[in-house]
Structure formats: C-alpha cells, structure tokens
Amino acid sequence: MRIFSLSLVVAVCFHFQAFAQDNPTLQLTKVQDSIYMIQGRGGNIAFQAGSEGTLMVDSQFANATPQILNKILSVTTQPLRYLVNTHHHGDHTGGNDNLKGQGAIVIAHDNVRKLLYGEATKLMDKASEEAYNNAMKRLGNETNPENQKLAKQEAEIAAQNIEEEAMKSVKNLPAITFSRDMTFYHNGEKIMAFHVDNAHTQGDIILYFTKANVMHTGDAFINSGYPFIDTNNGGSVDGYIKGLSRIFYVANDDTKIIPGHGELADKDDVQYLHGMLEFLRDRVAYHVVAGKTDAEILQIKEMTAEYDAKGFGDGFISTEKILQVLIADARKKYPTAGKK
Ligand SMILES: [Zn+2]
Structure with missing residues (x-):
C-alpha cells in the first residue's frame, strides 16, 4: 500500500x-x-x-x-x-x-x-490443472500429442487469467x-x-x-x-x-x-556457519537413525553448547527451532528410523 x-x-x-x-x-x-x-x-x-x-x-x-x-x-x-x-x-x-x-x-x-503471488500461485496451479483435465476430457485420446498441445495451451490461458488478476493486487x-x-x-x-x-x-x-x-x-x-x-x-x-x-x-x-x-x-564467518550446520545436521541424523525421539534429541544440550555459548540461539531462531528443522529434515531422509 x-x-x-x-x-x-x-x-x-x-x-x-x-x-x-x-x-x-x-x-x-x-x-x-x-x-x-x-x-x-x-x-x-x-x-x-x-x-x-x-x-x-x-x-x-x-x-x-x-x-x-x-x-x-x-x-x-x-x-x-x-x-x-x-x-x-x-x-x-x-x-x-x-x-x-x-x-x-x-x-x-x-x-x-x-512466492510473492502467494495464494495466487496455488490458484494458478489449480486452474491450469483443471483446464488441462477438462480439455482432455473434451478432446479424448490422451496420448495424441496434438490434443496434449491444445490442452496445455488452455491450461496456460487459465493460469494467465488468474495471474493478471494477481498482478493488480500484489504490488511488490x-x-x-x-x-x-x-x-x-x-x-x-x-x-x-x-x-x-x-x-x-x-x-x-x-x-x-x-x-x-x-x-x-x-x-x-x-x-x-x-x-x-x-x-x-x-x-x-x-x-x-x-x-x-x-x-x-x-x-x-x-x-x-x-x-x-x-x-x-x-569468509571465515561463512565457513564457521557452514561447519556448524554440517555438524549439527549429521549429529541430529545420527540420533534420529539411532531411534531417539524428538524430545530426547532436544535434550542433548552438549550438541549445540559451543554455539549456544556464542549466543546463536538468542536471535530469531532459537536452539530448539533449528534442532526441530534439522530433526524434520533427518526424519524425511530416514523415514523408517526408530520404527520396529
Ligand atoms: Zn528471509
């Protein structure tokens, strides 16, 4: 505004x-x-x-x-x-x-x-998918490249219409x-x-x-x-x-x-942050694979002690928050870890 x-x-x-x-x-x-x-x-x-x-x-x-x-x-x-x-x-x-x-x-x-379009991006994706499916239903024969091309064009137009609306309201x-x-x-x-x-x-x-x-x-x-x-x-x-x-x-x-x-x-500051994140990522993954629960991993204070002492957790992202991100990342990579 x-x-x-x-x-x-x-x-x-x-x-x-x-x-x-x-x-x-x-x-x-x-x-x-x-x-x-x-x-x-x-x-x-x-x-x-x-x-x-x-x-x-x-x-x-x-x-x-x-x-x-x-x-x-x-x-x-x-x-x-x-x-x-x-x-x-x-x-x-x-x-x-x-x-x-x-x-x-x-x-x-x-x-x-x-990303600045936010919600509008989701609406664009949805509209384009719907337009594509509708076109395919109408045209039939999904494997025909000509039909696919036509459906794609209709999908693009559907998304474009929403984008034009979004452009009017999103200012940045x-x-x-x-x-x-x-x-x-x-x-x-x-x-x-x-x-x-x-x-x-x-x-x-x-x-x-x-x-x-x-x-x-x-x-x-x-x-x-x-x-x-x-x-x-x-x-x-x-x-x-x-x-x-x-x-x-x-x-x-x-x-x-x-x-x-x-x-x-x-450069040293960047390398330090890089070393820290690599270390924490690997340590958290190790504990996830070993079957520890989120609560147990959050309790391992010595893992982050060096960084916490430097005040790393005092800003926007607390120690708990960064660990939660790392835990979620490890659980995604090792989905069966800890499950019998
Ligand atoms: Zn940012």
Whole structure:
C-alpha cells in the first residue's frame, strides 16, 4: 500500500520525523569503494552509488522507505536505477512498491515473483490443472500429442487469467526475473547475481560486486545466530549448506560480506556457519537413525553448547527451532528410523 508520495515525505522534514518515530534509526556504513550498507529493523540493504545511478539490494519494510532514501541521499543524488531482491521475504521486499515509484526497476529470481503471488500461485496451479483435465476430457485420446498441445495451451490461458488478476493486487513484484545467473555492468563495475538452489528459500540469489570485492548474500547467510531455513517456501538444510559453500568458494580472504541480517562478515564467518550446520545436521541424523525421539534429541544440550555459548540461539531462531528443522529434515531422509 502506498501511504503517500515519497518525494514529498523526504522533502517535508516535519512529516518525515513524525513518521520516523515508529522506526528504529537506520545505520549507514561505507563498506568498500562505492558500496554502502544500511542496517535497521529488516534485512540489510546494500547500494552501489555512481554517476550512472544507484543500484540497490533489498528494500526492507515499506514504512522504512523514507528513511532509507534519506540515507542514500546523504551519499548520492543520482537516480535510483535498479533494485535487486535477494529473495521474497517481506523484510527484504516490503519497500519494492515505494521504490518503483522512485523509478527503480525491480529484479529478482523467477521464484520470488511466484512466492510473492502467494495464494495466487496455488490458484494458478489449480486452474491450469483443471483446464488441462477438462480439455482432455473434451478432446479424448490422451496420448495424441496434438490434443496434449491444445490442452496445455488452455491450461496456460487459465493460469494467465488468474495471474493478471494477481498482478493488480500484489504490488511488490519484480519486473525482471531470471532463473540462474545475471550480470550487471553498472558504474564501471561487473556485478554478478547467482542463484543458490533451495537454500533459505527457493528464490535466493547472491550478489557479488567484483571490483569492490563485496558480496551481499541475502538470508542465504546471516551473521546473527542460527539461520532460518524456510522449508515451507522451498528452503532446505542441504541447500542452505551448499549455498554457504558457494559463498566461500566465490569469496577470498579480503571479500567483505554483507549478510542478510547482522554485522558485516568475512569468509571465515561463512565457513564457521557452514561447519556448524554440517555438524549439527549429521549429529541430529545420527540420533534420529539411532531411534531417539524428538524430545530426547532436544535434550542433548552438549550438541549445540559451543554455539549456544556464542549466543546463536538468542536471535530469531532459537536452539530448539533449528534442532526441530534439522530433526524434520533427518526424519524425511530416514523415514523408517526408530520404527520396529
Ligand atoms: Zn528471509
């Protein structure tokens, strides 16, 4: 929902301050060369400033947009050109619509668009399946390729009609999407965006600013405790671990890594999280295979002691929550474990 014109809010200080009281102060950090980071209540934002305009990564919550624009304005007055979403979660895409109003073209992974449609995606799938079956019933002879082609076309049209409706109501959608990799050439810098499969969600991308040697990982890596693996939206334990390894293969010792949440990090931090998740995944699987119940596994405190002592369980994901995700993952992999 657009609350008011943003340029007006930025210009009218009184309104802006009254509005800003609802939000904790945002923090602006110069990361390297022309790359900056903005931290606040939502996911970390990065932006690259330069004579060609501004390229921004993630947009936090909608109500933080005026403050975010103010921070960017303190560095550059060039127009906002691109906004890249690292994934679909609201604390990374909530400001998309506001920033579209500032002229930004929103770019994300194919699945971000689907996930932002939410319920509409399910309706699209259902409508297309129904249309396909109905067409087949009418046409008969299911093995005839011509009939299959016709039924597929009808299924596509049925889904498209629902998508057109969804596009009217879902405001944070990206305008450009891609499936694997994309490269930007912006302000004299090559910026690589690459997809990691089924990690935090099914729409994660990581951005690498090759000249400044800065990476923004979205929530495929966080520096604020146990990670959230959103298994309801295509995230997976093994995918998350693999995603972390891709981050530290691309990074070198000097790479500055902007995590989805938390403080600026480096390759060692990513490797530590990777080692931790691998260790916990395997230990939990061992106990699952040994026939222990969920409650028994949750009681094995020494398993997470090293990480708990560092405060890993004090954030958004508690020790119990991460263990529950790992237990569910192991039970899926070893469905007969513990059953006589
Ligand atoms: Zn997220």
